[in-house]
Amino acid sequence: MNVLLNPELWSSALTLAIPIAFAALGGVFSERAGVVNIALEGKMLIGAFAAVAFASLFHSAWIGLIAAILAGALTAMLFAWATVYLRADHIIAGLAIDILAAGLTGFLFNSIYGQMGTPSDTPSLPIWHVPLLRDIPVLGPVLGHHEALVYLFFLVLGVSNWVLFRTPIGLRWRAVGEYPRAADAAGVPVLRVKFWAVVAAGAVAGLGGADLSIGILNSFSPGMTTGRGFIALAAVIFGAWRPWGSFLAALLFGFATSLSFQLQGTAAISKNILLMLPYIVTILALTGFVGRTTAPAADGQPYDPER
Amino acid sequence: MREPPPTPAERPHETVLEVHGLTKTFPGVRALDGVDFDLARGEVHAILGENGAGKSTFMNVLYGLLRPDSGDIRLWGQPYAPASPNDAVAAGVGMVHQHFMLIPALTVAENVALGAEPRRRGALDLERVVARLEELSEAFGLEVPPRARVADLSVGMRQRVEILKAFYRDARLLILDEPTALLTPQEVRELFRVIPQFTERGVSVIFISHKLAEVSQIAQRVTVVRRGKSVDTRPTAGATPRELARLMVGRDVDLQIPHPEVEPGAALLEVRGLRAEGLEPLDLEVREGEIVAVAGVEGNGQEPLIGALAGLLPAQGEVVLDGRPIHNLSVRKRVESGLGLIPSDRQDEGLVLPLNVAENLALRQYYRPPFGRGGLLDLGYWLERATAAVERFDVRPPAPRAKASALSGGNQQKVVLAREILGEPKVLIASQPTRGLDIGAAEFVHQQLLELRGHKRGVLLISLDLDEVLGLADRVVVLYRGRAMGELTRAEATREKVGLMMLGHQDAEEAA
Numbered sequence: 001m002n003v004l005l006n007p008e009l010w011s012s013a014l015t016l017a018i019p020i021a022f023a024a025l026g027g028v029f030s031e032r033a034g035v036v037n038i039a040l041e042g043k044m045l046i047g048a049f050a051a052v053a054f055a056s057l058f059h060s061a062w063i064g065l066i067a068a069i070l071a072g073a074l075t076a077m078l079f080a081w082a083t084v085y086l087r088a089d090h091i092i093a094g095l096a097i098d099i100l101a102a103g104l105t106g107f108l109f110n111s112i113y114g115q116m117g118t119p120s121d122t123p124s125l126p127i128w129h130v131p132l133l134r135d136i137p138v139l140g141p142v143l144g145h146h147e148a149l150v151y152l153f154f155l156v157l158g159v160s161n162w163v164l165f166r167t168p169i170g171l172r173w174r175a176v177g178e179y180p181r182a183a184d185a186a187g188v189p190v191l192r193v194k195f196w197a198v199v200a201a202g203a204v205a206g207l208g209g210a211d212l213s214i215g216i217l218n219s220f221s222p223g224m225t226t227g228r229g230f231i232a233l234a235a236v237i238f239g240a241w242r243p244w245g246s247f248l249a250a251l252l253f254g255f256a257t258s259l260s261f262q263l264q265g266t267a268a269i270s271k272n273i274l275l276m277l278p279y280i281v282t283i284l285a286l287t288g289f290v291g292r293t294t295a296p297a298a299d300g301q302p303y304d305p306e307r
Numbered sequence: 308m309r310e311p312p313p314t315p316a317e318r319p320h321e322t323v324l325e326v327h328g329l330t331k332t333f334p335g336v337r338a339l340d341g342v343d344f345d346l347a348r349g350e351v352h353a354i355l356g357e358n359g360a361g362k363s364t365f366m367n368v369l370y371g372l373l374r375p376d377s378g379d380i381r382l383w384g385q386p387y388a389p390a391s392p393n394d395a396v397a398a399g400v401g402m403v404h405q406h407f408m409l410i411p412a413l414t415v416a417e418n419v420a421l422g423a424e425p426r427r428r429g430a431l432d433l434e435r436v437v438a439r440l441e442e443l444s445e446a447f448g449l450e451v452p453p454r455a456r457v458a459d460l461s462v463g464m465r466q467r468v469e470i471l472k473a474f475y476r477d478a479r480l481l482i483l484d485e486p487t488a489l490l491t492p493q494e495v496r497e498l499f500r501v502i503p504q505f506t507e508r509g510v511s512v513i514f515i516s517h518k519l520a521e522v523s524q525i526a527q528r529v530t531v532v533r534r535g536k537s538v539d540t541r542p543t544a545g546a547t548p549r550e551l552a553r554l555m556v557g558r559d560v561d562l563q564i565p566h567p568e569v570e571p572g573a574a575l576l577e578v579r580g581l582r583a584e585g586l587e588p589l590d591l592e593v594r595e596g597e598i599v600a601v602a603g604v605e606g607n608g609q610e611p612l613i614g615a616l617a618g619l620l621p622a623q624g625e626v627v628l629d630g631r632p633i634h635n636l637s638v639r640k641r642v643e644s645g646l647g648l649i650p651s652d653r654q655d656e657g658l659v660l661p662l663n664v665a666e667n668l669a670l671r672q673y674y675r676p677p678f679g680r681g682g683l684l685d686l687g688y689w690l691e692r693a694t695a696a697v698e699r700f701d702v703r704p705p706a707p708r709a710k711a712s713a714l715s716g717g718n719q720q721k722v723v724l725a726r727e728i729l730g731e732p733k734v735l736i737a738s739q740p741t742r743g744l745d746i747g748a749a750e751f752v753h754q755q756l757l758e759l760r761g762h763k764r765g766v767l768l769i770s771l772d773l774d775e776v777l778g779l780a781d782r783v784v785v786l787y788r789g790r791a792m793g794e795l796t797r798a799e800a801t802r803e804k805v806g807l808m809m810l811g812h813q814d815a816e817e818a819a
Contacts, residue, residue, distance in 0.1 A: 168424035168431050175410050175421050182408035186422030186472070187393045297412065 007141035009262050017254025018150050022208030023232035024246035026201035033197030034177035036300040038094030039079045041229025042101030043202045047072040047209025049105040052220040056122040064214050072206020073199050080198035084191050087302035106222040124218035147215040161243045173197050177296035180303040234282045240293040256281040323348050323511045329378030338364040340535035349506040353514040353526035357745035361535040362515050370402045371395040401473025405485040407465050411458035415451050419472050443474050448501045463494035482513045492806035499525050519548040531555050556746050564778035569596040575765040576734045581624035586611035587790045593765035600768040600780035604809050608789035609769050613738050617648050629733050647732030649723055651739045657723040660712035665693035667711050668726045700725040717748030734765040787811045
């Protein structure tokens with residue numbers, strides 16, 4: 001049980017949770033607006049790649065971060081155009097985005113960086129040491145110093161929660177995801193609202209990708225998201241389509257990953273089995289505990305204003 | 308924010324709306340074929356017509372959802388051609404749709420604000436919505452809890468929210484589309500009590516309905532539409548239901564459902580302690596030659612009851628059909644032992660729309676002779692049988708190869724009815740068998756159910772339409788929140804009593 005007392009376990013749980021939490025937040029946006037977002041994985045991957053490419057090109061992690069946001073949003077526009085305006089099936093369009101993202105980033109990686117990998121002098125986001133926070137006993141070592149995006153995440157989370165539940169935009173997002181025809185009748189431009197919700201989701205998922213590549217590391221490797229976008233989707237559901245809920249769910253998965261790392265040094269269990277831990281937790285969470293949470297009523301259904 | 312429409316006092320015109328020669332054609336259908344209509348300030352003017360007569364098309368034109376092909380509309384003296392509901396709302400027109408345009412997961416205030424949200428420092432100012440709602444509630448006699456979730460409100464309450472939504476947007480002309488269709492008699496009375504409060508304040512009301520009695524009760528004038536034409540406009544004072552029905556249908560109709568004496572026989576369907584999710588333990592009996600009606604407001608346990616009886620939902624308790632327990636049998640075995648079902652939603656559950664009529668008619672029996680043999684289907688037999696069926700059940704067009712999706716609602720229902728009756732059930736469960744049908748088709752369905760009864764079969768009728776319940780039933784069971792509120796014989800079942808039980812009063816006498 002010494003493992004559980006190690007602040008490193010908890011600190012790295014948070015670190016590992018944040019990329020998933022960003023993507024999950026994006027998932028909350030888009031699913032609240034009625035678009036099932038299986039494309040989160042692809043948007044993360046593209047965000048991760050764009051972050052490294054621009055960070056190394058301009059020697060600025062912050063430019064990389066902005067590039068990741070824009071790349072995520074651009075990818076999301078493609079996805080939103082297909083699902084919202086062309087009424088494509090959300091799962092199939094999402095899968096297409098995921099495959100496209102894997103192929104595109106793999107291709108660009110190979111043709112730009114080749115065998116050498118991304119430049120080793122790629123800047124990464126700073127680690128912030130928060131003066132008061134780091135001095136708190138017990139919590140200090142866990143919360144006191146992290147990549148900048150960990151702290152930015154809480155800002156984004158707070159804003160998201162406010163937007164979703166306290167602003168006209170949020171009301172419209174929730175309305176079109178529940179009963180788009182009623183929103184339409186009330187004068188809400190349903191398709192436009194859905195489109196921008198999905199684009200916002202892409203931007204936030206791009207941040208998640210950036211956190212992986214220039215937050216935690218300073219490099220990109222093909223397929224580096226390793227299913228985190230899908231785990232994020234699980235976090236959306238497990239978190240009952242709420243910003244805070246999805247964060248807590250992401251934290252659970254971060255903890256499972258962190259635990260699997262910590263145990264690798266100590267336990268007699270095979271490393272391969274330990275690495276399965278976060279995925280097993282995902283399955284257990286979705287099968288065992290989801291229970292009564294209900295999705296937005298029109299989640300996943302393309303809306304046709306003419307019918 | 309948009310300009311508020313002028314108050315009635317500012318308007319010189321006593322006539323709110325004038326419509327001349329309105330036409331609208333859809334591919335193959337002339338939905339509006341010359342409609343004339345006018346509405347005075349503070350008037351309730353009813354539009355009476357059957358389903359498919361053009362009422363909805365007309366309303367959708369007025370509300371900016373459809374653009375007419377030709378014709379002239381003037382609203383408060385000005386030419387009026389709304390391109391969207393937003394234009395209509397901006398012009399002071401409000402509409403309460405028959406199927407409420409409310410989002411159950413949101414609160415009343417959120418629903419009202421949606422699309423016209425007041426802001427305060429970027430945030431949604433729900434307090435202002437609540438305050439305005441309280442004012443409007445007071446002014447128009449429409450009480451609602453502004454912070455409650457719509458999902459938790461009764462149907463009547465939801466309708467009030469819809470009306471308030473229109474008033475919140477400053478509607479001076481209110482279109483009510485079949486507003487009583489889903490209400491209990493008490494809720495109807497409440498609605499009719501408040502409508503004069505609207506008109507006193509200068510609001511004009513278009514009241515769309517196909518129910519003769521309520522039109523005469525609430526409206527000052529009535530315009531009858533038939534096949535896209537406005538056939539007559541007259542004051543309701545002095546217009547008899549019989550005349551109006553003739554105008555509406557185009558021929559004489561029998562408004563009273565004939566109900567010949569049939570001596571009930573042995574019990575055919577015995578239900579004991581049947582329960583499921585949304586249904587509390589229920590006892591029920593249907594005897595030979597009996598129509599037992601289950602009345603109730605939508606969503607009070609009807610669907611769990613049907614699902615439990617038909618084997619579509621997990622349930623506990625006993626169901627005995629003609630002496631044989633069937634509660635442990637599969638859906639197919641239940642059908643084979645003599646249970647028929649007309650589901651509530653003919654398009655979703657009753658038919659497979661992309662299949663043709665002959666195929667739909669064979670759905671219950673395709674796997675066994677003479678429909679199929681040794682894994683092969685005898686399509687020749689299907690067609691032969693379907694040809695006879697469309698003849699007997701008057702399906703139009705009488706084409707066995709026509710896709711079910713190509714038929715009108717009434718003819719689709721006739722196909723469902725044909726399939727179930729040709730299956731020779733001992734007991735037929737008929738759920739809302741005439742929902743959305745015009746008078747002619749509904750009459751036909753009623754005749755068929757009565758014929759089954761005459762042949763000593765049993766019918767369990769589940770209906771939201773009180774007229775249908777009272778007209779057809781030998782006994783009435785009322786469901787409220789998944790519980791049977793009691794059973795009334797035909798003689799005991801008055802509109803008042805059944806209505807009160809639908810609202811949850813156990814002892815109708817005492818509550819009345």
